[in-house]
Amino acid sequence: MGITRRMLFLLGLLASALHPAPTALAGGHGGWKAGLAKVVITPERPMWMAGYGNRTAPSEGTLHDIWAKALALEDAEETRGLLITLDLCGIDRDFSMGVRREIAHRHEISLDRIVLACSHTHTSPVVGSNLITMYPLDDEQRKRVESYTELLGETIVGLAGEAIEDLSEVHLSWGRGEAGFAVNRRENVQDRAEELREAMALKGPVDHDVPVLVLRAGDEVRGVVFGYACHCTTLSINHFSGDYAGFAMMELEREYPEATALFVAGCGADQNPLPRRSVELAEKYGKKLAGAVKRTVKGHLRPILGGLQSAYGETDLAFAPVPDRSHWEREAESETFAVANRARAFLGRLDRGETLPGSYPYPVQVWRLGGLTWIFLGGEVVVDYALRIKRNLGPDTFVSAYCNDVMAYIPSLRVLEEGGYEGETAMIYYGQPGPWAEDVEERVIAEVNRLVRKVGGGPGS
Template sequence: MPISMSVKTLDYTPTWPPYPSLWMAGYGGAPRGNQGAVDRRLRAQCIVIDDGAGPKVMLRIDVVSIPRYVHQSIRSQVLPLVNNQNGNFLIICSHTHSGPFIGTTRPHPYVMMSLTPADISAIEDTTNVFISQMVTLVQETLAMARTQVTLWYKEGNASIGYNRAGEPNVLTTVNALIARRTSDNALQTVLFGYACHAVSRGIDRTFCSDFPGAATDVISNALGVQALFFQGAAGDQEPIDAKSPSQVTNLGTILGNEVVSMVNSGGWTAVTAPITTYYQELSLPFTVDFGDPAAVIRARNSYSARLDNNTPSEYAYRHAEVMLEQIAGPGLPRVFPMPIQRWKLGGLNIFAMSHEVLSEYAANLRNQIPGNLWVMAYANETEGYVAANGILQDGGAVRWGYEAGWVDDPELSGEDTWTTFYPWPAPLKFSPSGPAAPGTTERIVMDASTAMLNL
């Protein structure tokens, strides 16, 4: 069955105007806004793959995260263009921490940087510009003439990071899917992936696509084609120090050169149509059932105490304000939504998980699922960390509980952890001892993922 493809790259690096806001995301602390400085441009790239049964669309963006409401807005406008099949549309964020703040919910710009209502309104206006640009990019790519291609998959290795949570998994796999024109076998496009936080630049006010952008430039310059980066399960994967603009180039060159070397050598597996897609939304529980009025009262008392014990200059104070506003208004969320998605091709499974998924999930899935498996994360929406049971059990004993979401009280969001910044009222549910039990985060995610991959 023939496959055809079209690809389009958009330099969406924000400028004022038309962007109302140049606030940056990825790090908390003092307000951080871009003032026109750009190192490596920010790309949004769309690839359309048509197997004769209608188009399948991947949209990858140099941005730190996309909250749920932004994902749903983009998806609702794209779905009619892909036969209204959720599985046919996939978004991946590179997770660069040197891009714009998109969305005003999770992460929360007030909690993260103590921004004013006017600043937050400007971010919302920028978000609307962003949504429009992304939908237009998809529309334009779908409207392009498509080139008939053959697809090929291969894996390599590169070492540019470490496990910052002290876990044994250090993901070094480099995934690559290339397209060659059927007419002359010439290289058409390179898709590549790796799992590592895109924070090698460090904190400053310069827009930069970080090492994924540097690697993309190396590949495109060497091979003369568009290259697209897809982030992996990098929730606990950190780039090798020291953070600096030069490290962006150093690590990107290592990764890019590995992909170029892979393309210029053999050992590729043919990837064939048809393409079958699947999409499912999981509901992950918290350690507290906020459907219980007594639990809400306990949370209200705990967050009221935080207001008394902290000052407005602290994250914990601002997070407590947001939680109390939710309790007084719409109520606390009762579940943590988590979309998962699969593209099944002959010779390759692409599996995409939303949020900042920790490496243990990717390692376990690759051990359990036979054949070629490319695990992507930061897919569709990113509203927090999804850790495996061991990290959730450890809480504040590992990296002050950042990836676990709690410090000394497993029923309360930990001060200065991900559940504060995103923000959520409590950490995700786990087994207090032993392996993950049914109904806990790890079991729900692994059971659903393996079930989807075995369809």
């Protein structure tokens, strides 16, 4: 008996029933499942606070709790991803790799599908060795950082498991709002920001997009993930808080009582919320950001259909030529604490016969959720990167920074050549041996491009 055209048609039907297109599943929800979990990570004891080098005492209390939050996603093919957001200034590579590997091992999720994202709030505790060069810690404070870091790692691993257990069907959609409080801090005098804004005279590149990922079960919002490219530095007080991002998440969780709100920082390394330095302003910016998210949730959202593709890579970012021993011997005598501290650490390494590193393994991660390309960059990334990436990849692009490892600022070539804090001197506080080499921007972009193509995206896709 020969195979007839009709038999081929029936075989085709059978095959499509066995391998349904994800978009055709269960009433058009795209086959997505999501699970959410959150836990307070506010230290129980006074601790040294992160982000500023001029604090002279540990924390004195809590303005509002800081959180770790987890979103587990599972597509129709049962491919899982885990995004964990942390109301923290930064985390180092060893901590991040340890936690991600443990989650990968326990939950059988590959590293490219696990992201740790920091909000960069400057009213959070010091974690691990992040920015450790600039803090005048005594032995007791050092021990507190160590024990907090250890407990935090265990807490995050447990939280990942809770989010996975919570997996249930959701509609996934995506949209973009706008909020205008981020000001380019390199181009505008901080104290004149209000006056400059009034006069329409603010200068410099900004990224005012508010990317929003919405998870709905029926009509109910179960989760919102949102981003903004601006330093979490409204506050410099000695009380723990999530700064404006913390206020925004609180506002959104009030608005959607069944939801968990997760903030992911964008490429805001050269952006500050201006004016700043009061709790009222932090709350005001939080409400503005939450307002942009709410309008987006109510407005035009595009459904995310299709599955999760992911890729992770590390590209070696070269430092400018590292000075020799005599340079560090001179710097060890500096009256500036961080300069001398870094030099002493390097001299110790040279004494032990080690060489100072000539490059750093910089992490880039890309998720493709249906037609949305989501890029997670390590470090404090200046706004030029987000603008360049979105200009080339188009509007369905979500660019996040401070992810997986906050090892340094990542200046564009423009900012590197201009020098200043983000291009040069911040490297002291991060304990790195000098500024990046001139190809830093091209190396980062090349890695982004390589990974975006790997997950099926790319310019014009």
